[in-house]
Amino acid sequence: MRNFDYLEPVTVAEACALLKQYAGEAKVFAGGSHLTILMKQGLYQPKALVNIKKISELKGIKYDAKEGLCIGALVTHRELETSALVREKFPVLSDAEREVANIRVRNMGTVGGNLASGEPLTDLSQIFIALDGKAKISGSNRERIIPVEELFIDFYTTSLAEDEILTQVVVPPLPVRSSIEYIRFSSSSVVDKPSAGVAVRLTLDSSGNAIQTARIVLGCVGATPVRARQAEASLAGKELTPQLAEETGSAASQECNPTSDLRGSEHYKRAIVRTLVKRAAMTAYKRATSA
Numbered sequence: 681m682r683n684f685d686y687l688e689p690v691t692v693a694e695a696c697a698l699l700k701q702y703a704g705e706a707k708v709f710a711g712g713s714h715l716t717i718l719m720k721q722g723l724y725q726p727k728a729l730v731n732i733k734k735i736s737e738l739k740g741i742k743y744d745a746k747e748g749l750c751i752g753a754l755v756t757h758r759e760l761e762t763s764a765l766v767r768e769k770f771p772v773l774s775d776a777e778r779e780v781a782n783i784r785v786r787n788m789g790t791v792g793g794n795l796a797s798g799e800p801l802t803d804l805s806q807i808f809i810a811l812d813g814k815a816k817i818s819g820s821n822r823e824r825i826i827p828v829e830e831l832f833i834d835f836y837t838t839s840l841a842e843d844e845i846l847t848q849v850v851v852p853p854l855p856v857r858s859s860i861e862y863i864r865f866s867s868s869s870v871v872d873k874p875s876a877g878v879a880v881r882l883t884l885d886s887s888g889n890a891i892q893t894a895r896i897v898l899g900c901v902g903a904t905p906v907r908a909r910q911a912e913a914s915l916a917g918k919e920l921t922p923q924l925a926e927e928t929g930s931a932a933s934q935e936c937n938p939t940s941d942l943r944g945s946e947h948y949k950r951a952i953v954r955t956l957v958k959r960a961a962m963t964a965y966k967r968a969t970s971a
């Protein structure tokens with residue numbers, strides 16, 4: 681590893697100013713579970729690491745009845761998994777976290793790092809997008825809020841500018857008559873990243889039977905998380921039958937772009953997506969109709 685400057689700002693403003701000063705040659709360091717590997721492999725050779733762990737405004741999980749669940753960028757996977765507040769408001773997040781990586785990574789890795797790495801083989805982005813989550817971002821001279829979906833540009837590439845820090849993820853309260861289901865599939869017990877992960881959120885209309893809004897988000901089967909928009913649109917105004925769920929799974933499997941690798945062939949991953957979307961849709965629908 682090359683030598684680098686090591687900096688420990690205590691405010692977001694200070695961190696953004698440092699990032700600006702190094703003009704793209706500095707990297708934000710949170711839990712380090714992703715960054716350390718890439719630095720050891722020589723893929724990143726930053727001139728400086730800006731360790732954000734001492735910035736208290738990036739910590740903690742809060743719930744506001746209007747805004748929703750506010751998750752600080754430094755919240756670890758393990759905190760999300762074990763938080764009583766998260767379990768009460770969005771159990772889908774605690775359940776998903778139980779399957780993320782292993783306990784060591786869950787203790788080190790943060791929500792901010794998970795999203796800001798732009799790594800495609802992850803779990804949280806699909807769920808946040810299906811829940812219409814927003815990302816709060818601070819830079820050296822502006823703040824902005826974007827849908828989580830707009831963070832992702834390409835493999836390991838996000839829309840964060842070189843002086844920007846992801847500060848918080850905000851998940852709005854789930855609309856009435858809604859339910860979400862997330863299912864991930866790993867092709868091997870020794871490979872701890874998913875082969876595919878699918879989030880389906882359904883919101884029913886006032887009849888309590890027909891689908892008003894659907895979100896179908898496919899992860900690990902493309903450079904970025906994918907919204908299966910045609911499959912989503914095909915559900916609007918309809919009651920979900922097993923046959924419609926099957927057709928929706930098939931449609932969604934054609935809207936992603938999986939690559940063949942050690943986690944499975946392209947054909948295999950499409951088949952997994954088809955099955956997971958069908959199952960997740962059926963479960964979400966059953967829960968929403970009986971709520």
Ligand SMILES: Cc1cc2nc3c(=O)[nH]c(=O)nc-3n(C[C@H](O)[C@H](O)[C@H](O)COP(=O)(O)OP(=O)(O)OC[C@H]3O[C@@H](n4cnc5c(N)ncnc54)[C@H](O)[C@@H]3O)c2cc1C
Binds near residue numbers: 713782840845
């Ligand atoms: C063995 C292993 C298994 C894994 N399995 C899974 C899995 O099953 N599911 C899953 O979802 N993930 C998995 N991961 C990925 C893991 O969740 C991420 O590595 C972790 O969340 C990254 O967080 P971090 O705080 O360690 O990030 P870091 O390594 O500190 O940073 C990652 C990247 O994000 C940038 N960054 C970090 N925080 C911010 C911020 N707030 N603002 C702007 N930029 C920032 C850094 O500059 C860097 O480029 C796995 C990782 C490993 C090593």
